[in-house]
Amino acid sequence: MDYPGNLFVVAAPSGAGKSSLVKALLELDSHVQPSVSHTTRGPRGQEKHGREYFFVSDAEFDQMVLGDGFVEWAHVHGRRYGTSKRMIEDRIAHGQDVILEIDWQGALQIKRIFTNAVLVFILPPSWDELRSRLERRGEDAPEVIETRLANAATEMAQAKEFDFVIINELFERALFDLKAIVHSQRLKYVSQRRARAETFTALGLT
Numbered sequence: 001m002d003y004p005g006n007l008f009v010v011a012a013p014s015g016a017g018k019s020s021l022v023k024a025l026l027e028l029d030s031h032v033q034p035s036v037s038h039t040t041r042g043p044r045g046q047e048k049h050g051r052e053y054f055f056v057s058d059a060e061f062d063q064m065v066l067g068d069g070f071v072e073w074a075h076v077h078g079r080r081y082g083t084s085k086r087m088i089e090d091r092i093a094h095g096q097d098v099i100l101e102i103d104w105q106g107a108l109q110i111k112r113i114f115t116n117a118v119l120v121f122i123l124p125p126s127w128d129e130l131r132s133r134l135e136r137r138g139e140d141a142p143e144v145i146e147t148r149l150a151n152a153a154t155e156m157a158q159a160k161e162f163d164f165v166i167i168n169e170l171f172e173r174a175l176f177d178l179k180a181i182v183h184s185q186r187l188k189y190v191s192q193r194r195a196r197a198e199t200f201t202a203l204g205l206t
Contacts, residue, residue, distance in 0.1 A: 004093070004194050006092070009107045009117050009118065010022055010101050010120045010121075011103055011104045012121060013130065014151075015131075016168055017168040017171065021178055022101050024175050028179065029179070037081050037102060040061050058080075061080055070082035070084065071110055071113055072102065077147065081102065097182070108161060121166070130149065
């Protein structure tokens with residue numbers, strides 16, 4: 001189905017800067033709305049229920065799975081994450097641009113359901129920089145960092161399945177690249193025809 005809104009899906013290994021880039025984009029572009037995923041992990045730092053994630057129990061998550069409530073869900077670092085199907089459909093059906101941060105497995109699942117979804121993968125500039133960012137974050141024990149680095153090799157191998165790849169070496173440049181991807185989708189013929197219907201009608205392009 002060709003929804004009037006755009007769906008952007010951003011994936012990356014832990015520490016590549018995905019969350020920071022999406023947050024900065026949301027602050028700059030009020031027309032992009034975040035999709036809030038459900039997770040069985042606990043909140044980190046200043047995270048709040050309903051803002052960064054919907055934090056739910058395993059039983060609550062199981063209930064949503066059985067009710068076909070997720071457009072995708074996956075195990076990531078020993079926890080489960082899922083994206084509400086109804087939330088995505090409602091927003092893009094009303095012409096909103098939606099962006100969500102998920103793992104590569106979820107991104108590919110979403111692409112199979114929402115074929116017009118735009119998949120973006122964020123890469124770090126090097127392994128050393130990825131390790132350094134994970135250590136500077138100060139959120140994980142050393143053994144968890146090693147697990148995340150091991151998982152990153154598998155995750156980054158999936159970048160070839162995505163529509164766009166951004167290398168987050170300099171944050172400002174990576175943010176510019178992400179903004180450019182979003183803007184380019186709005187300039188596609190079908191998007192412009194929806195957004196500027198009166199102009200197209202006046203020009204006889206209906």
